[in-house]
Amino acid sequence: MFDSLSNRLSDVFDRLRRHGALSETDVATALREIRIALLEADVALPVVKDFVNAVKEKAVGQDVVRSVSPAQMVVKIVHDHLVETLGGGADAASSALNLNAVPPVVIMMIGLQGSGKTTSAAKIARHLRLRERKKVLLVSLDVQRPAAQEQLAVLAKQVEVESLPIVAGERPIAITKRALDVGRREGYDVVILDTAGRLHIDEALMSEVAAVRDVAQPTESLLVADAMTGQDAVNVAKAFNDRIGVTGIVLTRVDGDARGGAALSMRAVTQKPIKFMGVGEKIDALEPFHADRIAGRILGMGDVVSLVEKAAETVDREEAEKLALKLQKGGFDLDDLASQLKQLRKMGGMSGMMGMLPGIAKIKKQIEGANINDGMIKRQEAILSSMTKQERKNPKLLNASRRVRIASGSGTSVPEINRLLKQYQDMAHMMKKANKLGKKGLMRHGLAGLMPGGFRG
Amino acid sequence: MSEERGGWLSRLKSGLSRSSQRLTEGISSIFTRRKLDDETLGELEELLIAADMSIGIAEEVTGKLRRTRFNQEVAPEEIRQALAEEVARLLEPVAKPLVLNPALKPHVILVVGVNGSGKTTTIAKLARQYRDAGKTVFLAAGDTFRAAAVEQLKIWGERTGSTVIARGQGADAAGLAFDAYQEAKAAGADVLLIDTAGRLQNKTDLMAELQKIVRVLKKVEAALPHTVLLVLDATTGQNAHSQAEIFRQIVGVTGIVMTKLDGTARGGVLVSLAEKYGIPIHAVGVGETAEDLRPFSADAFARSLMGLEK
Ligand SMILES: Nc1nc2c(ncn2[C@@H]2O[C@H](COP(=O)(O)OP(=O)(O)O)[C@@H](O)[C@H]2O)c(=O)[nH]1
Ligand SMILES: Nc1nc2c(ncn2[C@@H]2O[C@H](COP(=O)(O)OP(=O)(O)O)[C@@H](O)[C@H]2O)c(=O)[nH]1
Ligand SMILES: [Mg+2]
Ligand SMILES: [Mg+2]
Secondary structure, eight states, rough: OOOOOHHHHHHHHHHHHOOOSSSSHHHHHHHHHHHHHHHTTTOOOOHHHHHHHHHHHHHTTTTOOTTTHHHHHHHHHHHHHHHHHHHOOOOOHHHOOOOSSSSEEEEEESSTTTHHHHHHHHHHHHHHHHOOOOEEEEEEEESSSTTHHHHHHHHHHHTTTTEEETTTTTHHHHHHHHHHHHHHHHSEEEEEEEEEOTTTHHHHHHHHHHHHHHOOOSSSEEEEEETTTTTTTTHHHHHHHHHOOOEEEEEOTTTTSSOHHHHHHHHHHHOOOOEEOOSSSSOOOOEEOOOHHHHHTTTTTOOOHEEEEOOOOOOOHHHHHHHHHHHHHHHHHHHHHHHHHHHHHHHHHHHHHHTTSSSSSHHHHHHHTTOOOOHHHHHHHHHHHHHHHHHOOOOGGHHHHHHHHHHHHHHHOOHHHHHHHHHHHHHHHHHHHHHHHHHHHHHHHGGTTTOGGGGGG | OOOOHHHHHHHHHHHHHHHHHHHHHHHHHOOSSEOOOHHHHHHHHHHHHHHTTTTTHHHHHHHHHHHHHTOOOOOOHHHHHHHHHHHHHHGGGBOOOOOOOTTTTTTTEEOOOOOTTSSHHHHHHHHHHHTTTTOOEOOOOOOOOSHHHHHHHHHHHHHTTEEEEEETTTTHHHHHHHHHHHHHTTTTTEEEEEEOOOOTTHHHHHHHHHHHHHHHHHHOOOOOOSEEEEEEETTOOOHHHHHHHHHHHHOOOOOOEOEEEEOOOOOOOHHHHHHHHOOOOEEEEEESSSSSSSEOOOOHHHHHHOOHHH
């Protein structure tokens, strides 16, 4: 269903078989596909329309560079325009928090119910304490959701900042005044106000938060929104921006597999920068916004950067270097395969990686068909650990009787062991190929460029 | 139409009418008596997409109009009527209330979904309904991850007069579910609602934990849990497909509750979910209090979506 835009467009252009400058018909056909891709990624309809028109203007009459296909050319135009819109020429300064005010600087978190305000408030507090050496006070104004104030107090402890003591029955405005007072008296640099979730059409609650804003005069009013949000993102963002005045957006649950079109919708309708992305439930799972990564995702081109970063994070550097050396010498053995499997598991398993890889749509069926799943990875690890060290170093030793021994030792079967050894051979071959492709080639062709026939099982 | 049904509809409508307002305006502006040509149909399709219906379904629904009314002069009301009927036809087979089996003591309901979708609040709403019907209700505080999630459920337990079984934060959720079942059974409770931590469906390890809860319960009795409720947030877009698909695959979802339909999100994804998976849709959430749960009616949902009265 979510075939990447590039695949879609290559199909279109394969049929057209046109070259040279992009004609109006070429572009029109491509735009239809782009429109569908954006809608499937949850970009709101009015935003899609504007976007498609802008791309059309840029694309018609463009010379297709000789070495790329028309499809790649259009994808590049779309991608670049998307990055530009998402980033909006935002330099580092506009996406950083604005703390230029007389302390205590007030940051107010606003948004729909359950969007991630409280979690993000704690994450930002942690960020300010560690990165900016600020003294931060966390304050919950959420008297609506049961135990919301306790939730923030617990999180404050976890991120090692103070939270305003809870006074039962106190209303949001009164809490705000007390927070500002404490903030001033006790020399806080930053006061973060975590508000209750509210619907943008709930007049009573919207005027309540407007009143809080008038009292607190926040330097930042951050709209916290879920990356999974659908078409409604425009309505929400517009209403909060018109009524309260948004200074920036926090996009949460970017660790999910949503395409994240809401980012484009909200950015387009508010013209405000996306300042942070929430990438997990843990209190350190906060990152600055990366327009190019979200753009790639919206277009279904895979979050290559995330994958590479995640790999860099989890894959042991030394291991990787050792492996690289072995690869050059052609000495990739079963011990290396075992450590590869371990790394794979650490990176969230096959399913964790699926969503992030470019070109995955093409081979998804093959992977499913081959039954390469996390359960299988575990069984393979069991097989490898039932081998002797010599066997792992020199797989040629694995004759029939040794295979029978290993099968019973690992609770698997001889055919499974045979499959693993075949996979190992394919992998060694694939490594050689990867070496030849180099890093650039890998990016361009994605995993599909590497999948050997043998992986189909 | 009976008094009660009318009352019910108007309550649902007050929640849904805001959602449909823009859609209605859109449809009206397309159809102040226009010919139903390609362009009009295209615009109509876009409006359905703007309600979060997926493209395939929007094409299917407008395709039906194309076959029956192409090139006819049509009035807006008439077209809304036809569209609502189409949508209702697709939803009808899945509109099924969640019925407790009185023979089960307790009927075990496991509640699952992504973070912040409204699981805990939905449990409170169901507990309120069952308590109002005179049932004994147990709640298991299975979200042992999120800060103060246990306290949140405890407060709902107090408010609804339900017994809450809880361990501390970080406790094993499967073990807790097991204990809660034993306690609810010993007490002869009618229903046990098990809360779980929110989890994104692409997190393999967290999904495996959820699977473990089901496995542990099944060891006690193969029929457990009797009901697995997936809580979907109406503001969610096309990702709801992936949520339904994966939660269904991992824990065998038996029913859906859609929350937050009191906003401007229209929950159009339900239509394609209905067609694709046929999972029963039991109820909709239209607010933050324990009273804000409504049974799901295909007709009312479809008509409200199209901005029709009754
Ligand atoms: N996976 C993931 N979960 C998140 C993220 N941000 C928040 N959450 C979770 O979403 C749920 C609701 O978050 P909360 O901060 O209470 O939302 P609020 O109601 O807006 O204050 C909790 O379960 C959080 O752990 C994120 O970036 N990724
Ligand atoms: N407006 C509205 N808010 C809801 C609804 N259901 C839940 N909420 C709110 O959504 C937020 C998250 O709900 P919660 O039950 O804690 O979600 P959970 O993380 O899935 O357990 C809370 O602020 C709830 O009050 C609903 O139907 N309408
Ligand atoms: Mg909160
Ligand atoms: Mg909960």
